Amino acid sequence: MSASTPLSDNAMQRKPTVIVTIGMAGAGKSTFVQRMNSHLHSRDPSRPPYILNLDPAVAHVPFEPNIDIRDTVNYKEVMKQYNLGPNGGILTALNLFTTKFDQVLDLVEKRSESVDHIILDTPGQIEIFTWSASGAIITDAIASSFPTVVAYIIDTPRTTAPATFMSNMLYACSILYKTKLPFILVFNKTDVEPHEFAIEWMQDFEAFQAALASHSGSRDSEGEPTYMNSLMNSMSLVLDEFYKHLKAVGVSSMTGDGIKEFFDVVEECRGTYEKEYLPELVAARAAREKSLQDVKEDSLNRFMKDLAVDRATNPQSTSNDRWESDEENNDDDDDDDTGDNLLIGEEPWPGQYIDVTRMRRQDEQINWPRPG
Numbered sequence: 001m002s003a004s005t006p007l008s009d010n011a012m013q014r015k016p017t018v019i020v021t022i023g024m025a026g027a028g029k030s031t032f033v034q035r036m037n038s039h040l041h042s043r044d045p046s047r048p049p050y051i052l053n054l055d056p057a058v059a060h061v062p063f064e065p066n067i068d069i070r071d072t073v074n075y076k077e078v079m080k081q082y083n084l085g086p087n088g089g090i091l092t093a094l095n096l097f098t099t100k101f102d103q104v105l106d107l108v109e110k111r112s113e114s115v116d117h118i119i120l121d122t123p124g125q126i127e128i129f130t131w132s133a134s135g136a137i138i139t140d141a142i143a144s145s146f147p148t149v150v151a152y153i154i155d156t157p158r159t160t161a162p163a164t165f166m167s168n169m170l171y172a173c174s175i176l177y178k179t180k181l182p183f184i185l186v187f188n189k190t191d192v193e194p195h196e197f198a199i200e201w202m203q204d205f206e207a208f209q210a211a212l213a214s215h216s217g218s219r220d221s222e223g224e225p226t227y228m229n230s231l232m233n234s235m236s237l238v239l240d241e242f243y244k245h246l247k248a249v250g251v252s253s254m255t256g257d258g259i260k261e262f263f264d265v266v267e268e269c270r271g272t273y274e275k276e277y278l279p280e281l282v283a284a285r286a287a288r289e290k291s292l293q294d295v296k297e298d299s300l301n302r303f304m305k306d307l308a309v310d311r312a313t314n315p316q317s318t319s320n321d322r323w324e325s326d327e328e329n330n331d332d333d334d335d336d337d338t339g340d341n342l343l344i345g346e347e348p349w350p351g352q353y354i355d356v357t358r359m360r361r362q363d364e365q366i367n368w369p370r371p372g
């Protein structure tokens with residue numbers, strides 16, 4: 001994505017922090033976004049965030065997003081047109097939206113002077129964002145333009161069983177290693193279930209193993225630990241290392257409990273982004289530019305060598321190299337017209353390659369920003 005301004009420490013310092021909310025369906029992402037929104041509104045001085053809704057299938061969001069994917073793509077229409085089920089529809093809608101993400105970044109950049117926080121609400125089903133190319137493109141694009149942190153929302157009342165807790169943590173682990181961004185575990189719904197048990201399990205793996213042992217089904221009929229039990233015991237040791245790289249907070253999106261602490265952690269994580277993520281990003285960019293340059297030089301060298309060999313073996317060839325411009329060009333005019341409407345007028349057929357960058361050129365009405 002090209003919209004980003006060049007990265008430098010100074011430029012980053014004035015930029016707003018991006019919070020990407022990720023989590024299982026029903027964990028409370030959208031409710032949490034609204035809670036952050038109202039917290040930032042009621043701060044003194046009030047600094048409302050800039051909110052992007054990336055869930056095409058949500059019927060109602062409890063906040064007013066500044067940019068809403070639903071204004072651009074109608075996922076039900078996408079389902080119908082491409083013969084897809086709901087998940088395919090959501091994924092395709094997100095893909096279509098991603099093709100326009102440079103425009104979104106432009107809009108966000110324009111507002112970046114006047115906001116302190118940019119918040120992304122992601123689709124209900126976690127894998128649509130975390131295991132798709134679009135999710136990765138959006139995350140990378142935004143993280144290379146702004147200091148970015150991931151808020152991983154956990155449904156605390158539903159994660160009290162050690163096995164569920166562990167699978168949730170493994171999922172978080174996979175996202176951390178994929179994005180490499182500063183990562184906050186947000187134990188949500190603490191009004192229903194306090195999150196202290198989770199913190200204890202994270203800080204003390206023996207406590208977790210004790211919980212595991214006392215859980216029913218952890219021993220077989222002969223009193224030996226079950227396979228699942230031993231597996232989880234070993235994994236808790238592995239995860240111990242992973243827990244050191246994250247921060248955890250308990251919040252209630254319902255009551256607002258813990259939100260202030262969450263924003264303190266966001267501030268800390270912004271520091272981590274600047275110290276750890278940004279230098280890596282700059283280095284990765286430099287490496288990529290160098291390798292592109294190397295490839296260019298290599299192919300130019302080979303071209304020059306081929307040319308020299310060709311000239312040496314066939315000295316007359318220069319006279320044939322001239323391009324006969326006039327006659328050919330005049331009568332060929334109409335054939336050039338392979339431009340815009342390559343697909344228009346043809347009936348789509350299942351499995352057809354669809355060039356999304358050419359879609360809906362004429363009649364699309366992009367209406368990104370919302371008032372407020």
Ligand SMILES: Nc1nc2c(ncn2[C@@H]2O[C@H](COP(=O)(O)OP(=O)(O)O)[C@@H](O)[C@H]2O)c(=O)[nH]1
Pocket residue numbers: 023024025026027028029030031032124188189190191192251252253254255
């Ligand atoms: N009790 C309680 N319920 C919550 C809390 N946060 C969200 N919910 C409820 O959890 C359900 C799913 O929330 P939603 O924000 O739509 O989840 P999403 O799919 O992750 O966006 C809704 O019924 C919310 O009212 C909370 O902190 N406490």
Ligand SMILES: [Mg+2]
Pocket residue numbers: 029030031055058121122123124
């Ligand atoms: Mg939601």
